[in-house]
Amino acid sequence: MQLNFNDESFRDDYSYKNSPEAIKRFPFPFSEDHYMYSVNIEPHAKGAKGSVYEYTFDVDEHYVSECLDKSVTLEQDPGRYAALPHMMTAQWDFLELAMTAMANDYPEYFTLTKNGNVWTWKNRPLEIIDTFTFGDATTLPYEPFEYMGRQMQGDFVLLDQRDGTLYADAGIVTSQADWSLAFNTGMSWQEWHGPVPKVTELGVLDRALKYLLNLQVANPVRRLNWTMTINPRLDTSPENYPLWAIDRKKVNDETVGDLVNLRVELQTLFRLPRSNAIVFGIRCYLASLKDIATYPRWAKRLHRVQKDLHPDLIEYKGMTTYHRYVIDWLAQFDDGEVLEYGAHPE
Amino acid sequence: MSTINVKVAAVEEVTPLIKHFRLESEDGADLPPFSGGSHIVVTMDAEGRTYRNPYSLMGSPSDTRAYHISVRRQESSRGGSVFMHERVQVGMRLKITHPVNLFSLSKLAHKHILIAGGIGITPFMSQIEDLKAVDADYELHYAFRSYEQAAFVNELEEKCEGKLYCYADSQNERIDLTELLRHQPLGTHVYVCGPSPMVVAVLETARNLGWPENNIHHEEFSAPPVGEPFKVQLARSGIEVEVPAEMSMLEAIEEAGVAADSLCRGGVCGRCELTVLETDGGIQHHDHYLSDSEKVSCRSIMPCVSRTKGKRLVVDL
Amino acid sequence: MERGYWIKSKPIYTSLTWHEKATSHLVLATGIGGMAVLKLFQQMHPTQPVTVLYGKYGQIELDYSDTLKSIIQDDLHLYKFEEDLLKKLQVLLRDATMGLRIYVAGSEGFIWDVVAAAKPFGIQESEIMKEQVDTLARTVYCVHCKTITKYVTTNITCCNGCERMLFVRDHFSRNLGAYMGLMVDAESPGELPAIEEIYP
Numbered sequence: 048m049q050l051n052f053n054d055e056s057f058r059d060d061y062s063y064k065n066s067p068e069a070i071k072r073f074p075f076p077f078s079e080d081h082y083m084y085s086v087n088i089e090p091h092a093k094g095a096k097g098s099v100y101e102y103t104f105d106v107d108e109h110y111v112s113e114c115l116d117k118s119v120t121l122e123q124d125p126g127r128y129a130a131l132p133h134m135m136t137a138q139w140d141f142l143e144l145a146m147t148a149m150a151n152d153y154p155e156y157f158t159l160t161k162n163g164n165v166w167t168w169k170n171r172p173l174e175i176i177d178t179f180t181f182g183d184a185t186t187l188p189y190e191p192f193e194y195m196g197r198q199m200q201g202d203f204v205l206l207d208q209r210d211g212t213l214y215a216d217a218g219i220v221t222s223q224a225d226w227s228l229a230f231n232t233g234m235s236w237q238e239w240h241g242p243v244p245k246v247t248e249l250g251v252l253d254r255a256l257k258y259l260l261n262l263q264v265a266n267p268v269r270r271l272n273w274t275m276t277i278n279p280r281l282d283t284s285p286e287n288y289p290l291w292a293i294d295r296k297k298v299n300d301e302t303v304g305d306l307v308n309l310r311v312e313l314q315t316l317f318r319l320p321r322s323n324a325i326v327f328g329i330r331c332y333l334a335s336l337k338d339i340a341t342y343p344r345w346a347k348r349l350h351r352v353q354k355d356l357h358p359d360l361i362e363y364k365g366m367t368t369y370h371r372y373v374i375d376w377l378a379q380f381d382d383g384e385v386l387e388y389g390a391h392p393e
Numbered sequence: 394m395s396t397i398n399v400k401v402a403a404v405e406e407v408t409p410l411i412k413h414f415r416l417e418s419e420d421g422a423d424l425p426p427f428s429g430g431s432h433i434v435v436t437m438d439a440e441g442r443t444y445r446n447p448y449s450l451m452g453s454p455s456d457t458r459a460y461h462i463s464v465r466r467q468e469s470s471r472g473g474s475v476f477m478h479e480r481v482q483v484g485m486r487l488k489i490t491h492p493v494n495l496f497s498l499s500k501l502a503h504k505h506i507l508i509a510g511g512i513g514i515t516p517f518m519s520q521i522e523d524l525k526a527v528d529a530d531y532e533l534h535y536a537f538r539s540y541e542q543a544a545f546v547n548e549l550e551e552k553c554e555g556k557l558y559c560y561a562d563s564q565n566e567r568i569d570l571t572e573l574l575r576h577q578p579l580g581t582h583v584y585v586c587g588p589s590p591m592v593v594a595v596l597e598t599a600r601n602l603g604w605p606e607n608n609i610h611h612e613e614f615s616a617p618p619v620g621e622p623f624k625v626q627l628a629r630s631g632i633e634v635e636v637p638a639e640m641s642m643l644e645a646i647e648e649a650g651v652a653a654d655s656l657c658r659g660g661v662c663g664r665c666e667l668t669v670l671e672t673d674g675g676i677q678h679h680d681h682y683l684s685d686s687e688k689v690s691c692r693s694i695m696p697c698v699s700r701t702k703g704k705r706l707v708v709d710l
Numbered sequence: 711m712e713r714g715y716w717i718k719s720k721p722i723y724t725s726l727t728w729h730e731k732a733t734s735h736l737v738l739a740t741g742i743g744g745m746a747v748l749k750l751f752q753q754m755h756p757t758q759p760v761t762v763l764y765g766k767y768g769q770i771e772l773d774y775s776d777t778l779k780s781i782i783q784d785d786l787h788l789y790k791f792e793e794d795l796l797k798k799l800q801v802l803l804r805d806a807t808m809g810l811r812i813y814v815a816g817s818e819g820f821i822w823d824v825v826a827a828a829k830p831f832g833i834q835e836s837e838i839m840k841e842q843v844d845t846l847a848r849t850v851y852c853v854h855c856k857t858i859t860k861y862v863t864t865n866i867t868c869c870n871g872c873e874r875m876l877f878v879r880d881h882f883s884r885n886l887g888a889y890m891g892l893m894v895d896a897e898s899p900g901e902l903p904a905i906e907e908i909y910p
Contacts, residue, residue, distance in 0.1 A: 240718065
């Protein structure tokens with residue numbers, strides 16, 4: 048497989064675009080006409096060819112531009128990377144997991160050669176070649192977690208397991224849906240989910256935590272989460288909220304289809320072997336409402352989900368200002384046809 | 394649960410009661426790395442029944458050529474350890490699970506006090522490797538019946554470089570827990586693995602001295618206790634399973650061909666939890682997972698170690 | 711309060727009571743927190759050694775020094791400045807052993823200053839008993855410029871660093887000892903809701 052990497056931007060002129068193939072493999076998150084939080088965790092098993100689940104870490108046409116956007120964000124605010132000192136073993140665990148999986152799944156782009164503890168990593172799309180000693184952080188230009196995190200799409204958080212809970216003790220976070228790594232570093236599972244409405248009542252958090260505490264090395268899991276973002280902007284951080292919040296006001300009947308993006312997070316969780324930590328990957332996929340409407344089935348489904356979304360969730364996801372435009376725009380596609388269960392496009 | 398096929402590469406009699414097994418992957422590939430304190434579950438196919446026993450990995454976590462486990466022969470057991478002692482030989486194939494760690498070291502501890510009793514030394518063997526790798530402050534206190542019956546003392550003395558303290562019951566040597574735990578600097582964590590009375594004594598001493606719960610760690614894999622036979626009805630599968638006296642409920646359910654989820658098989662992790670729909674005699678909870686109030690309510694059972702006091706139990710499976 | 715739900719990261723404080731199981735006790739208080747200490751000493755005195763550090767700084771009428779001196783026969787130390795009290799805390803922790811129990815009474819700012827000072831000694835925040843007295847004033851972390859603004863008593867405050875107007879959320883970071891402040895008029899510049907004193 049050979050991808051053509053897009054030359055595109057996730058800020059300023061927002062030249063980001065999805066090819067028809069990218070739209071077709073978009074991880075549309077709604078299998079039913081109604082949405083509420085649930086413990087929607089499933090094994091992160093190898094999925095269908097061409098799907099976002101085909102490989103451990105999905106690399107797509109946005110790879111190069113996304114890594115570039117990440118480096119810009121990190122340069123402007125180094126606080127988007129943080130790692131507490133006791134997470135160094137987990138950092139190497141992460142690097143090994145990522146390099147092994149990417150070299151194995153995409154041999155045309157990535158190569159890992161091991162000579163004892165001396166490893167050579169080749170990343171062709173980003174034109175990186177480095178030889179380093181596994182376990183010796185001084186032999187890499189960044190800490191191992193940051194080094195590898197910069198060469199991957201999406202955000203990663205390393206969770207330390209202790210006291211019967213999980214602590215967010217390291218992270219590289221540049222494409223987040225409005226949460227702050229600098230503020231959240233060191234928080235426990237319950238604390239960092241503090242602002243999420245409804246989940247406590249539903250018992251979802253406790254059950255998910257119980258499940259994750261027993262997560263096994265060979266059995267990673269995944270779930271989808273979603274929100275909406277104005278413009279295809281990866282960095283919707285609270286840090287830069289003053290830059291992007293104002294865009295919500297630009298949504299109207301004419302602009303909604305282009306401006307409003309469905310933002311889907313493919314969240315993956317892997318147990319790391321040497322550190323017993325967990326890596327929490329949050330990979331963001333963006334598709335404008337117009338992209339979504341390529342497939343009438345998706346447009347109908349999205350319309351119904353949005354129409355009866357709980358007000359607390361609309362508020363929490365920051366959609367209050369423009370949500371009615373979304374519903375009105377999507378209504379044109381919804382003929383009331385009964386849709387069977389499933390998130391497939393056709 | 395995904396498993397790994399291994400072959401037995403070496404068997405060594407460490408003491409008359411303890412055997413040490415070296416396991417290598419069947420295809421000669423490296424085994425997955427792990428963290429100190431991890432265990433695997435070994436599946437043993439004996440005639441007529443299957444044993445699945447958890448054993449701590451005691452090799453160095455950085456050595457991925459082989460896994461090492463040690464098994465103490467338990468005459469009172471239901472057969473797993475006897476099978477390992479009598480039947481398992483070099484070259485034999487076994488199935489093991491990936492390592493799981495339910496007894497991990499605290500990465501924030503300023504000092505680690507490790508207390509082992511008898512075969513409870515095994516998880517500490519791998520933990521010491523992790524502690525040495527980061528140059529952590531630790532002490533290992535190892536109690537056993539006699540030097541003749543103690544496993545790995547020489548090996549540990551070499552590894553621990555003066556941080557090993559041995560206590561032989563036969564020479565009237567005892568760990569003075571109060572004295573040991575009273576004078577530890579702030580940020581110390583204590584870990585205990587050994588026979589139940591020892592675990593209880595360490596937990597109680599530490600708590601009485603005001604140690605916070607988060608600084609106290611224990612591993613107590615209860616081998617499934619024997620009990621009275623009973624019948625368990627699986628409501629969703631619509632079948633009834635006989636649980637003999639010397640078999641755990643989980644084992645009996647598995648023997649009956651019903652897929653039940655499980656992980657540690659020692660009443661620790663909670664993975665095998667089943668909802669109790671009916672019971673005529675209450676539950677004998679032997680697990681360390683359910684809270685006291687959950688135990689009293691009798692709405693859940695951990696079939697890997699717990700049983701009913703009555704004749705019949707109905708569960709949602 | 712943010713409407714509709716309770717943010718779980720917001721700390722919950724209690725009234726001080728002695729831990730029965732301990733090897734020693736360390737009580738820290740400032741200002742009106744002296745009253746919480748006096749109440750603690752109304753309870754059955756523990757058998758283990760007790761040390762009290764009290765900072766009388768703040769308004770003069772909130773000084774409990776004299777009463778504490780007459781009530782407390784244990785090791786009592788009085789301070790004019792918080793930094794001196796915290797320095798003494800660090801000296802004590804250096805030689806302390808497991809089983810030391812810590813109690814704090816004071817403003818939220820003081821409580822989390824103590825937590826931060828104790829953390830390098832391996833003491834977890836959850837092990838420190840905390841009683842919030844006196845003001846409800848909040849320490850606010852500006853998520854945009856990372857500046858900490860102390861003693862915020864209003865729902866909306868001006869950041870000491872970037873001068874943005876910040877809405878004070880209930881989301882609390884134990885690491886920073888601060889609530890999150892988020893620009894309140896980012897969507898509609900200049901449109902400020904009414905500023906009210908809600909953390910007097």
